[in-house]
Amino acid sequence: MFERPAGGDRAVLVHVVFGQTPEHDDDLSEFQELVAGADATAVSVITAPRGAADPKFFVGSGKVEEIAAACRAGEADVVIFNHDLSPAQERNLERALECRVIDRTRLILDIFAQRARSFEGKLQVELAQLRHMSTRLVRGWTHLERQKGGIGLRGPGETQLETDRRLLGARIKQINERLERVKAQRQQSARSRRRAQLSTVSIVGYTNAGKSTLFNYLTGTDVYAADQLFATLDTTLRTLTVAGEHPIILSDTVGFIRRLPPELIAAFQATLDETRDARLLLHVIDASAEDRDARIADVATVLERIGAGQVPLIEVYNKIDRMPDRAPLVERDGEGRVLRVWLSAHTGAGTDLLLAAISEHLNQHKARRWLSVAPAAGRVRAQLFAMGAVADEVQMPRGGWLLEVTLSEARWQQLLRMPDMAEHVIELDAHGRLAELDLERLSAELDETALAGIQIEQG
Numbered sequence: 001m002f003e004r005p006a007g008g009d010r011a012v013l014v015h016v017v018f019g020q021t022p023e024h025d026d027d028l029s030e031f032q033e034l035v036a037g038a039d040a041t042a043v044s045v046i047t048a049p050r051g052a053a054d055p056k057f058f059v060g061s062g063k064v065e066e067i068a069a070a071c072r073a074g075e076a077d078v079v080i081f082n083h084d085l086s087p088a089q090e091r092n093l094e095r096a097l098e099c100r101v102i103d104r105t106r107l108i109l110d111i112f113a114q115r116a117r118s119f120e121g122k123l124q125v126e127l128a129q130l131r132h133m134s135t136r137l138v139r140g141w142t143h144l145e146r147q148k149g150g151i152g153l154r155g156p157g158e159t160q161l162e163t164d165r166r167l168l169g170a171r172i173k174q175i176n177e178r179l180e181r182v183k184a185q186r187q188q189s190a191r192s193r194r195r196a197q198l199s200t201v202s203i204v205g206y207t208n209a210g211k212s213t214l215f216n217y218l219t220g221t222d223v224y225a226a227d228q229l230f231a232t233l234d235t236t237l238r239t240l241t242v243a244g245e246h247p248i249i250l251s252d253t254v255g256f257i258r259r260l261p262p263e264l265i266a267a268f269q270a271t272l273d274e275t276r277d278a279r280l281l282l283h284v285i286d287a288s289a290e291d292r293d294a295r296i297a298d299v300a301t302v303l304e305r306i307g308a309g310q311v312p313l314i315e316v317y318n319k320i321d322r323m324p325d326r327a328p329l330v331e332r333d334g335e336g337r338v339l340r341v342w343l344s345a346h347t348g349a350g351t352d353l354l355l356a357a358i359s360e361h362l363n364q365h366k367a368r369r370w371l372s373v374a375p376a377a378g379r380v381r382a383q384l385f386a387m388g389a390v391a392d393e394v395q396m397p398r399g400g401w402l403l404e405v406t407l408s409e410a411r412w413q414q415l416l417r418m419p420d421m422a423e424h425v426i427e428l429d430a431h432g433r434l435a436e437l438d439l440e441r442l443s444a445e446l447d448e449t450a451l452a453g454i455q456i457e458q459g
Contacts, residue, residue, distance in 0.1 A: 010075060011078045012080070013046065014059065016081075018049075019051065027258075034108065037111050040078070044074050048060075055089075056092050064093070064097070068096065078099060078101070079101045104259065105132060106132060112125045113129065130172050134169075183273075199279045201240075201279065201362075202250075202280075203215055205256065208286070209295075210318040211253075213318075221238055235254070242359040243391070253274060258294070265305060265306060272308075275303070275308045279362065280312050281312065282354075283296075285315060287322075287323060288323055317342045318345050328341075330353050341354045369407075370404055371405045373400055392404035
C-alpha cells in the first residue's frame with residue numbers, strides 16, 4: 001500500500017462526459033477555475049466520453065492507464081475528478097494510480113476551508129469536511145490496522161478504524177453543539193429585527209456573479225470581492241435605506257454552484273436561513289456568461305433545496321459593462337411587477353433602478369397616509385425621515401408640516417399609539433385630496449404643540 005504524501009499542487013484533471021451534454025465546455029472551464037482556486041496547477045487535462053460510470057474505477061481500465069501515464073509524465077501527486085466518487089472508487093483509483101485522488105466535493109470543501117474567515121464559517125466548513133471524511137475512513141491508509149488489546153495482549157481489541165470513527169463522531173458532535181449556539185444567537189438577532197419590523201433582503205446567486213461587488217456598491221462597505229469562484233463565504237449583514245421604507249437589512253450570502261455538495265448545504269443551513277426568511281431575494285446573474293440560463297436553473301434548484309423557493313425574487317442581470325449593446329433596464333410582467341433589472345455593479349449603472357425596484361416591492365402592501373406634524377413635534381418628523389417613510393412634504397402656512405407617509409399597517413398602528421398622536425387626530429373627509437385641503441383653515445385649527453394624524457388614503 002502506498003504512503004500518502006503530505007501535500008502537493010501538481011494535478012491531473014479528469015472530466016468525464018456522459019452522453020450528449022451541450023454544457024461540456026462550460027463545465028470543464030468551471031472545473032479548471034475551481035482547481036486554480038484551490039491553488040493547484042493542472043499539468044494535464046484528460047476527458048473521457050462514457051455512457052455510464054464504471055462501478056470500480058468510474059472510468060474504464062484503459063483510461064486509468066492513461067491517467068497513470070499522465071501522472072508520471074507530469075510528476076503529479078494528485079488526481080482530481082470533476083465528479084463525485086464513491087469511497088470504493090476512490091480507494092481503487094488510489095491503489096491503481098499510486099497517488100492521491102479527490103473528487104469534486106472534496107475539491108470544493110478544500111476551497112471553502114481556505115476561504116473561511118469567521119469563526120462560524122470555519123466551523124461550518126470543518127463540519128462538512130468531517131461528514132465527507134466519515135464515509136471514506138476505509139481508504140488505503142496504512143495505519144488503519146487492527147490493534148491488540150486486553151491483558152496479556154489477548155483478544156482483538158479495537159481497530160484503529162473504529163477509533164478514528166469514534167473520535168470523528170465526537171468532533172462532529174462538538175461542532176454541532178457550537179453551531180447550535182451560533183444558530184440561537186442568529187435566531188435572537190432575527191427576532192430583534194422582526195420586533196423592530198426591519199425587512200431583510202438577501203442577495204443570492206451563482207458564485208462569481210458579482211454579489212459582493214453589488215453589496216459593496218449599495219451599502220458603501222468593503223466586503224472582500226474578487227473575480228474568482230467562492231471569493232467570500234461568510235454571510236454579511238448591513239443596513240440600507242430605500243425610499244418609503246425604514247432601513248432594511250441587506251444580506252450577502254455564499255455563492256451557489258452546480259452540483260453543490262449536500263454536505264455544504266447541511267453545514268451552512270444556519271447561514272442559509274437568512275435567505276429562507278428574507279422578504280425579498282435579489283438573484284444576481286452574470287449577464288455576460290454563456291451558460292447563464294443553466295446557472296439560473298442551478299440557483300433555482302438550490303433555493304428549492306433550502307426551502308427558499310417561494311420567497312419573492314427579483315432577477316438582477318449584472319456585468320452589463322461587458323455587453324456594449326446593453327443599457328440599464330427594468331423589465332416587468334403583464335401585471336406591472338418588476339421581474340428583472342439590468343445593471344453593472346462595477347460601474348454603478350442601473351443601481352438606482354434596483355433601489356427603486358426594491359422600494360416598490362417592499363412598499364406595495366403599505367398604507368400611504370397624510371400626517372400633520374406641528375412645529376413642536378419636529379422629533380417625530382425627523383424620525384419619519386430617518387426611517388425613509390416620507391414620500392412628500394408640504395409646509396403649513398402657520399408652521400408645521402403635512403407629510404405623506406408610507407408605512408406598514410403595523411407601524412402605522414404603532415405610530416398612532418403614541419400619546420401625542422392619539423390625542424390630536426383630525427378626521428377629514430375620507431374622499432379629500434391634498435390639493436383640495438384648506439391649509440390656512442387646517443393650520444389655524446392645529447394647536448402649536450399638537451401632533452395630528454390625517455387618516456386619508458390618497459388616490
